[in-house]
Amino acid sequence: MNAVVIHDPTLRDGQHAVRHQLGVDALRGYAAAADAAGVPVVEVGHGNGLGASSLQVGRAAVPDDLMLSTVREALQHSRMAVFLLPGWGTSDDLRRALRHGADVVRVGVHCTEGSLAERHLGFLAEQGAEAHCVLMMSHMASPAELAENAARVVGYGARAVGIMDSAGHFLPDDVGERIGAIRAAVDVPVIFHGHNNLGMAVANSVAAAQAGAGIIDGCARGFGAGAGNTQLEVLVPVLERTGFHTGIDLYALLDAAEFAEHKLMPAPPVTGSLSIVSGLAGVFSGFKHQVLEQARRAGVDPRDVFFELGRRQAIAGQEDMIGDVVAELSAREAVA
Amino acid sequence: MSVTDDRAVGTAPAASVAVIGTGAIGQDLVSKIRRSAVLECALVAGRDPESAGLRRAAGLGCPTSAEGIDAILAAPRPFDVVFDATNARAHAEHWRLLRSYDTLLIDLTPSKIGQMVVPTVTGVHAPPEGNVSLISCGGQASIPVAHALADRFDVRYFEVVSTVASGVAGRATRLNLDEYVATTQQALTAFTGVGATKAILNISPAAPPAAFRTTVHALAPAADAETVRAVVAEAAERVREFAPGYRVLACDVRGELIVVSLEVDADSEVLPAYAGNLDIIDAAAVLVAEQHAARLAPAAQQGVSR
Numbered sequence: 001m002n003a004v005v006i007h008d009p010t011l012r013d014g015q016h017a018v019r020h021q022l023g024v025d026a027l028r029g030y031a032a033a034a035d036a037a038g039v040p041v042v043e044v045g046h047g048n049g050l051g052a053s054s055l056q057v058g059r060a061a062v063p064d065d066l067m068l069s070t071v072r073e074a075l076q077h078s079r080m081a082v083f084l085l086p087g088w089g090t091s092d093d094l095r096r097a098l099r100h101g102a103d104v105v106r107v108g109v110h111c112t113e114g115s116l117a118e119r120h121l122g123f124l125a126e127q128g129a130e131a132h133c134v135l136m137m138s139h140m141a142s143p144a145e146l147a148e149n150a151a152r153v154v155g156y157g158a159r160a161v162g163i164m165d166s167a168g169h170f171l172p173d174d175v176g177e178r179i180g181a182i183r184a185a186v187d188v189p190v191i192f193h194g195h196n197n198l199g200m201a202v203a204n205s206v207a208a209a210q211a212g213a214g215i216i217d218g219c220a221r222g223f224g225a226g227a228g229n230t231q232l233e234v235l236v237p238v239l240e241r242t243g244f245h246t247g248i249d250l251y252a253l254l255d256a257a258e259f260a261e262h263k264l265m266p267a268p269p270v271t272g273s274l275s276i277v278s279g280l281a282g283v284f285s286g287f288k289h290q291v292l293e294q295a296r297r298a299g300v301d302p303r304d305v306f307f308e309l310g311r312r313q314a315i316a317g318q319e320d321m322i323g324d325v326v327a328e329l330s331a332r333e334a335v336a
Numbered sequence: 337m338s339v340t341d342d343r344a345v346g347t348a349p350a351a352s353v354a355v356i357g358t359g360a361i362g363q364d365l366v367s368k369i370r371r372s373a374v375l376e377c378a379l380v381a382g383r384d385p386e387s388a389g390l391r392r393a394a395g396l397g398c399p400t401s402a403e404g405i406d407a408i409l410a411a412p413r414p415f416d417v418v419f420d421a422t423n424a425r426a427h428a429e430h431w432r433l434l435r436s437y438d439t440l441l442i443d444l445t446p447s448k449i450g451q452m453v454v455p456t457v458t459g460v461h462a463p464p465e466g467n468v469s470l471i472s473c474g475g476q477a478s479i480p481v482a483h484a485l486a487d488r489f490d491v492r493y494f495e496v497v498s499t500v501a502s503g504v505a506g507r508a509t510r511l512n513l514d515e516y517v518a519t520t521q522q523a524l525t526a527f528t529g530v531g532a533t534k535a536i537l538n539i540s541p542a543a544p545p546a547a548f549r550t551t552v553h554a555l556a557p558a559a560d561a562e563t564v565r566a567v568v569a570e571a572a573e574r575v576r577e578f579a580p581g582y583r584v585l586a587c588d589v590r591g592e593l594i595v596v597s598l599e600v601d602a603d604s605e606v607l608p609a610y611a612g613n614l615d616i617i618d619a620a621a622v623l624v625a626e627q628h629a630a631r632l633a634p635a636a637q638q639g640v641s642r
Contacts, residue, residue: 056536086513088536091514112502115510116513118511314542
């Protein structure tokens with residue numbers, strides 16, 4: 001039986017669904033529950049990672065230092081991971097996270113911009129930390145470009161590399177092809193991180209494992225922006241049935257998911273109309289709250305906003321483009 | 337005060353200028369120097385004799401060298417002005433080597449070493465220490481507006497989010513994101529008096545590339561939308577005196593939140609229109625050099641008020 005490592009960003013990526021408002025009790029309780037289930041890696045932070053609390057994407061309820069110390073104390077066996085977007089967080093944030101006992105650091109870059117990770121992967125290598133690199137919005141690049149960027153960041157020191165389907169745009173064959181291309185280009189474990197906009201997150205994750213991905217991400221109840229991420233407690237048993245060993249205790253995992261449903265989120269994510277549109281448009285689901293709010297204010301159709309953002313190739317972090325698009329659509333309607 | 341009042345165009349003999357660094361910033365500087373009546377491009381120094389930047393400079397008739405800073409140091413007479421378009425770490429070394437020279441060093445890296453200049457806010461006079469920092473592209477785009485807002489309203493927090501097209505974010509920019517963030521935040525605080533600031537940089541690979549944009553978020557109680565728009569429009573008008581592609585895309589006030597989106601198109605012979613990030617910082621740097629040239633020229637000293 002092949003083994004895969006399950007990486008759980010519930011307490012980081014899930015933050016997008018609740019405008020980065022997870023409190024200390026929620027962080028502590030879920031971390032302890034995931035730890036009890038034997039989830040190997042638990043990631044925590046603001047939705048955009050270290051140092052990213054901002055008006056642009058939302059201010060976190062809890063500062064980074066407190067998030068990290070809370071989760072660290074709650075983990076007995078699981079390793080703690082953090083996330084960093086270069087240009088948002090800095091090496092100072094990394095230094096602080098390592099002092100808090102972060103075991104794994106994921107550096108995220110837009111899928112064609114591997115060279116943005118050079119500085120921070122180099123810094124982490126100097127510190128002897130386990131650094132991973134994830135290529136975000138990966139539907140915006142060809143398999144060959146993804147493989148090229150993956151090889152580049154491994155050259156900078158990434159000990160694992162992979163792709164995020166940040167817009168939930170992929171179908172299983174797309175994923176298999178891309179994981180295969182990356183596998184052929186690097187000799188470190190390959191990561192897949194799915195989103196569920198088109199209802200394909202679990203199927204895509206299985207395709208990734210079958211194509212040789214060694215690290216698969218999943219969030220309890222799919223906690224994440226819009227339609228959510230790959231649902232962890234579905235992913236694990238499905239992987240086991242498909243022939244991939246995770247080492248996770250099913251009942252304890254189901255308990256952790258119950259905790260998440262009742263303590264982390266107002267309601268589990270559903271594949272709502274706008275999430276389907278953002279998946280088709282290829283736009284990061286995390287834009288949903290702001291698109292809805294601004295479209296409503298201006299009286300334009302939020303679906304049009306998502307398709308227009310897709311046409312302009314908005315990448316994660318460019319939330320300030322929403323206002324431009326809404327204003328332009330609003331002006332167009334006034335003329336028509 | 338107009339930033340261009342004391343440009344002594346045509347009245348001074350040209351000051352000798354060297355550019356170190358041959359990426360897009362260096363190439364645009366060379367072109368802007370050639371447009372200036374008071375600056376003479378006396379050397380372009382890089383490290384790779386085959387680089388496109390050096391070849392292009394040579395093609396324009398500028399003396400070139402692949403010996404980098406050594407070529408600057410070996411010049412028979414110190415250059416009046418040296419533009420540093422390398423990277424933040426290299427700049428620290430260049431300053432160490434050049435500080436005893438009678439040369440004004442104008443820094444286009446986010447090293448935070450020199451006296452920070454934002455033309456419409458500080459004027460363009462070179463400080464006696466001989467090192468001028470142009471902060472960052474996001475700093476040049478945002479600070480004129482942030483400064484004007486802080487002047488008028490009780491701003492508690494500034495956040496500046498810039499997006500640069502991937503094709504004009506060179507290796508130095510990519511390696512210096514930490515310095516970009518720290519330097520931009522520090523300059524925002526220095527020029528607005530607002531302690532809580534945050535700077536964010538996105539690099540976008542969109543094709544065709546989108547123009548350089550900067551969004552300024554400010555938290556200020558009791559700011560009325562009409563006054564905000566007037567203050568922002570006036571600040572932008574002044575920046576356009578030296579960076580004509582600078583414009584306000586949107587200006588929105590919701591409760592305590594002010595959001596101003598700015599875009600800069602490049603006004604350059606060598607840069608594509610979307611490279612406004614490079615254009616605005618280069619245009620500001622050349623203004624500083626021109627002002628310095630005017631001070632150096634005895635003839636200009638009578639003609640220029642100061």
